[in-house]
Amino acid sequence: MAKITFVTTDNESIILEGASGSIMQLAVDNGVSGIDGDCGGVCSCATCHVHVAPEHVEKTGEASEIETDMLELNDHANEYSRLCCQIEITDALDGLVLQVAESE
Amino acid sequence: MEKSKLSDPFEEARINKGYGKMNDQDDPVTMILRLKDVRKCAHNWKVFQSEAEPGRIVVPSEVNIRDTRQIPFEVDPPLHKSYRSLVEPWFKRPLQPEYQEKLTAQIEEIIDEVIVKDSVEVIEDFSLKLQSRALTLLLNIPFEESEIWISWGTHVFRSEGEALDGDKANILYDYIDKQIYKAIENPGDDLYSMLLTSEVNGKKLTHEEIKGIIILTFAGGRDTVINAVTNSIAYLAEHPESLESLHNNPDMISKAVEEFIRYFSPLTQMGRVVTEDTQVCEHAVKADSRISLCWASANRDASVFENPNEIVLDRKINPHVGFGFSHHNCLGATHARQIMNILLTSLAKKIKSIDIIDYKENIEDLDQFKRKVGYDSISVNFNAL
Numbered sequence: 001m002a003k004i005t006f007v008t009t010d011n012e013s014i015i016l017e018g019a020s021g022s023i024m025q026l027a028v029d030n031g032v033s034g035i036d037g038d039c040g041g042v043c044s045c046a047t048c049h050v051h052v053a054p055e056h057v058e059k060t061g062e063a064s065e066i067e068t069d070m071l072e073l074n075d076h077a078n079e080y081s082r083l084c085c086q087i088e089i090t091d092a093l094d095g096l097v098l099q100v101a102e103s104e
Numbered sequence: 105m106e107k108s109k110l111s112d113p114f115e116e117a118r119i120n121k122g123y124g125k126m127n128d129q130d131d132p133v134t135m136i137l138r139l140k141d142v143r144k145c146a147h148n149w150k151v152f153q154s155e156a157e158p159g160r161i162v163v164p165s166e167v168n169i170r171d172t173r174q175i176p177f178e179v180d181p182p183l184h185k186s187y188r189s190l191v192e193p194w195f196k197r198p199l200q201p202e203y204q205e206k207l208t209a210q211i212e213e214i215i216d217e218v219i220v221k222d223s224v225e226v227i228e229d230f231s232l233k234l235q236s237r238a239l240t241l242l243l244n245i246p247f248e249e250s251e252i253w254i255s256w257g258t259h260v261f262r263s264e265g266e267a268l269d270g271d272k273a274n275i276l277y278d279y280i281d282k283q284i285y286k287a288i289e290n291p292g293d294d295l296y297s298m299l300l301t302s303e304v305n306g307k308k309l310t311h312e313e314i315k316g317i318i319i320l321t322f323a324g325g326r327d328t329v330i331n332a333v334t335n336s337i338a339y340l341a342e343h344p345e346s347l348e349s350l351h352n353n354p355d356m357i358s359k360a361v362e363e364f365i366r367y368f369s370p371l372t373q374m375g376r377v378v379t380e381d382t383q384v385c386e387h388a389v390k391a392d393s394r395i396s397l398c399w400a401s402a403n404r405d406a407s408v409f410e411n412p413n414e415i416v417l418d419r420k421i422n423p424h425v426g427f428g429f430s431h432h433n434c435l436g437a438t439h440a441r442q443i444m445n446i447l448l449t450s451l452a453k454k455i456k457s458i459d460i461i462d463y464k465e466n467i468e469d470l471d472q473f474k475r476k477v478g479y480d481s482i483s484v485n486f487n488a489l
Binding site: 036038039041042045066069070104 | 140143144147196199361408419420421426429430431433441
């Protein structure tokens with residue numbers, strides 16, 4: 001199990017626990033505001049954009065080229081941006097903090 | 105497997121040059137064909153604007169049949185954001201369980217209607233009905249209203265030929281005027297009434313602004329949804345094994361929806377007006393000329409999609425632009441995705457196989473390219489599971 005904290009754009013902190021599946025799915029299943037996951041997790045809609053806390057970037061790893069291409073043209077993206085449909089939950093992510101990005 | 109195939113007419117031009125040329129009512133269009141270029145141009149609203157003369161960014165151009173600006177579609181930032189934020193929560197209502205329950209009941213009823221017939225013309229007897237009835241949910245108005253829209257037939261903007269028809273378009277515009285007046289007299293829980301009480305940047309929306317939002321809602325989701333639904337049925341008719349896969353693996357359905365949208369690309373392209381002399385794909389484009397973002401071509405770009413001309417139902421990474429990209433991405437996408445999701449779920453639940461009896465393809469004439477976008481008509485027989 002991994003405990004993951006989502007900080008919404010209203011600065012509300014939501015702590016969720018997950019064992020498998022994507023972080024996007026965990027957030028959508030629990031109604032985290034600002035994470036819609038419209039495309040179901042195939043990296044097409046960018047409605048699951050988060051900023052990984054800088055100290056946790058090593059845990060989540062780097063974005064793939066396709067993901068980076070999507071983020072490159074997002075006005076709210078920065079070096080900590082990820083589409084969280086592309087992050088699989090593992091025990092190693094325990095303690096992860098994610099800031100939900102503003103929507104386009 | 106040829107009947108349901110949508111070939112890619114853009115491949116050679118996309119690989120060799122990256123753009124194509126199309127004349128449209130003496131206002132030529134440079135069509136952008138590669139996924140990365142399409143995305144970049146879609147994102148760059150300052151140079152490739154939507155807030156041009158109303159109707160001009162549509163291909164074929166609607167400048168001769170429409171003066172009303174479609175909103176938020178034909179407005180650019182920063183004003184675009186104000187309009188979009190106003191309507192966005194309304195257009196996300198399809199995520200609510202009660203919306204999905206009603207949509208499921210509608211779609212299952214249509215399937216039950218056609219399942220007992222020997223021959224069903226899918227566009228008139230299935231897709232148009234489904235699209236029209238589902239629109240009552242999006243507008244939150246009584247189901248019966250859909251009968252009027254069904255009676256208009258598939259082409260609200262076109263007569264029997266493909267040419268734009270101002271008289272036919274006026275039927276829709278006059279209808280919308282009347283509906284707005286009705287909502288002023290008799291406010292309810294519908295989209296018209298919501299807009300009538302809304303403000304943008306401290307000002308109440310004008311009649312013309314409300315009309316612009318409603319026209320977009322009607323026009324953007326008509327041919328596109330009808331094509332997506334019809335093409336899905338044609339594909340499943342030729343691929344009973346896919347119907348079986350969806351039946352056995354319901355988890356696959358959301359991926360299948362995205363893959364169908366990529367492959368079918370129900371909207372071939374959308375235009376922009378160039379605001380300064382610039383270049384795309386090392387090709388000069390002049391200020392006040394038009395480019396188009398060719399979603400249909402970008403969605404077959406082999407530098408991004410493996411086996412782009414095949415439908416891979418459970419394609420895991422699928423960064424398609426079937427719903428557009430960036431600020432102006434499709435406002436109705438949530439509704440459209442729910443329609444497709446529930447359609448596939450319900451077909452997989454109730455239908456064993458589908459036989460195509462007869463069909464006539466709808467081929468768009470894009471000058472240098474001819475693209476099949478769907479069917480003028482297609483008759484099938486549904487076999488119950």
